[in-house]
Amino acid sequence: MSTFPSSLERLIEAFARLPGVGSKSAQRMAFYILSLDVAEAKSFADAIMAAKGEVHRCSICQNLTDGDICPVCSDHRRDSSVICVVSDPKDLIAMERSREYNGVYHVLHGVISPMNHIGPDDIAVKELLARINSGEVSEVIMATNPDTEGEATAMYISRLIKPFGIKVTRIAYGIPVGSNLEFADDATLFRALEGRREM
């Protein structure tokens, strides 16, 4: 039975290992690479090695950066006494999109998840405690996702921080702006009612 040439098979396998890519999509991607000219294919391969070689964690907040310190931490207009804790670099970028927040961040790179054997030592909790221990922090905002693992992680970290006498807050729950009350789930509606504020 005939198959593709082995180097093409290996490329298909490499693409198939990417998250969310099945064997048919991997095939299409590999054929796309074959359709590129050599310079374009090389720039793709180089992009992989460049990202891998240059991107690492900010030595302060653990955000991804290609410098020593990320743009947020090195911006002196930001209030470094308020730390917003997120689980993922993508969440940091989402927070920045709101343009409302002027503090700094701490990226955990994951959440505590006993099911997946991820404990506090597997995410950047001790780096957060070190920052808090250095003084100068007035508030820690827990902005992990409002799901079971995000909740548990926020709870765990807030218990670690409280002995330092620092204010720990959690981002608000409620109905999303622009959404429809009719389709909101019970838990969200309950939280929205509970968190109601005077107008």
Added chain:
Amino acid sequence: MSTFPSSLERLIEAFARLPGVGSKSAQRMAFYILSLDVAEAKSFADAIMAAKGEVHRCSICQNLTDGDICPVCSDHRRDSSVICVVSDPKDLIAMERSREYNGVYHVLHGVISPMNHIGPDDIAVKELLARINSGEVSEVIMATNPDTEGEATAMYISRLIKPFGIKVTRIAYGIPVGSNLEFADDATLFRALEGRREM
């Protein structure tokens, strides 16, 4: 507004250019690359360059190969007097899976498509004519897809070949094995009736 480091942005853009990949999937893929160790990332980048460097068209049938002549063409047990014309290397592999065919192939790398400005000169038609012209061919089986462009391409090529006095056949239309008559479309049912054979 903070974004990802520029080398990470470039990798996300590279993935987003792949067929069927949106910006969110591209982000997930780029993060996957960051999660690999350096050797794994290098083997991904190398797979791209190896496929690009080693895979080319078989000098006889235009199938993809990393040798000079593809495994089918270099297999002397195959009947080289029967040529099955397919539009795509993936179709060749599908035909091979049936294990029924013992002839050789010709891969067009596309179909004639005036809408997309693809004419006969943009696909491997002249290479097919050169093979037929060399003598020794007794039958050409047109196995392009049974859609408008595949039909038109089969029709066009069969008209070019007929003056050579060679038998030109088209793969059969009909209801797929294991499918349900109830859900077959009218055109397929009509073709299935038209092509009925004595039992």
